[in-house]
Amino acid sequence: MNGADILGYSASAVTVFTFLPQVLKTWKEKSAKNVSLMMFVIAFVNEVMWIAYGVMINNMVIIVTNVIMIAMCTIMIALKLRYNKE
Amino acid sequence: MNGADILGYSASAVTVFTFLPQVLKTWKEKSAKNVSLMMFVIAFVNEVMWIAYGVMINNMVIIVTNVIMIAMCTIMIALKLRYNKE
Numbered sequence: 001m002n003g004a005d006i007l008g009y010s011a012s013a014v015t016v017f018t019f020l021p022q023v024l025k026t027w028k029e030k031s032a033k034n035v036s037l038m039m040f041v042i043a044f045v046n047e048v049m050w051i052a053y054g055v056m057i058n059n060m061v062i063i064v065t066n067v068i069m070i071a072m073c074t075i076m077i078a079l080k081l082r083y084n085k086e
Numbered sequence: 087m088n089g090a091d092i093l094g095y096s097a098s099a100v101t102v103f104t105f106l107p108q109v110l111k112t113w114k115e116k117s118a119k120n121v122s123l124m125m126f127v128i129a130f131v132n133e134v135m136w137i138a139y140g141v142m143i144n145n146m147v148i149i150v151t152n153v154i155m156i157a158m159c160t161i162m163i164a165l166k167l168r169y170n171k172e
Contacts, residue, residue, distance in 0.1 A: 003142070004139060004142040004143050007135060007138060007139045007142065008139045008143075010135060011132060011135040011136050011139055014128065014131065014132040014135060015132055017128060018125060018128050018129050018132065019125065020125075021122040021124035021125045021128065022121070022122040022125045024122075025120070025122040025124075026120065026122075029120060031120050032120050033119070033120050034111070034112065034115060034117050034118050034119050034120045034121050035108070035120050035121055036107040036108040036110075036111040036112075038107035038111075039104060039105065039106075039107045039108045042100065042103060042104050042107065043104050045100065046097060046100040046101055046104065049093060049096060049097040049100060050097050050101075052093060053090060053093045053094045053097055056089070056090040056093065057090050057094075
């Protein structure tokens with residue numbers, strides 16, 4: 001494993017945590033008024049595409065990264081819809 | 087170019103637009119109270135890592151994707167800081 005590989009895996013590991021602060025903030029504040037639902041819908045569709053791509057080229061890093069992200073994304077969409085109603 | 091390549095490029099193209107709805111929503115509403123600053127700070131640092139990785143492995147798709155995303159991310163951080171003050 002060379003320097004570029006290490007950087008690539010590190011970047012993937014950080015990507016996984018992108019949506020976590022938003023999920024935690026929304027959970028705590030019980031409001032997502034200013035959060036764009038469309039952003040997470042685009043991300044959700046995009047992650048389905050990335051997972052399909054990962055399966056097609058048999059790349060576990062892409063699959064695992066996007067399965068975690070789609071889980072966060074699903075929680076965020078559920079929180080947004082729930083607090084929008086209230 | 088096979089089916090997997092086409093799906094990979096399409097997924098990259100969609101990824102680029104992930105933050106756009108949030109930027110437009112914040113711009114219109116002039117508020118980002120419920121938006122997590124930390125999410126965009128993590129994304130910013132992450133995109134720097136991806137750009138460095140793209141340069142190291144000489145992959146233009148990774149470089150271009152993340153240059154566009156870091157631009158969106160920078161606008162979003164600027165909007166968040168601006169409307170937080172008001």
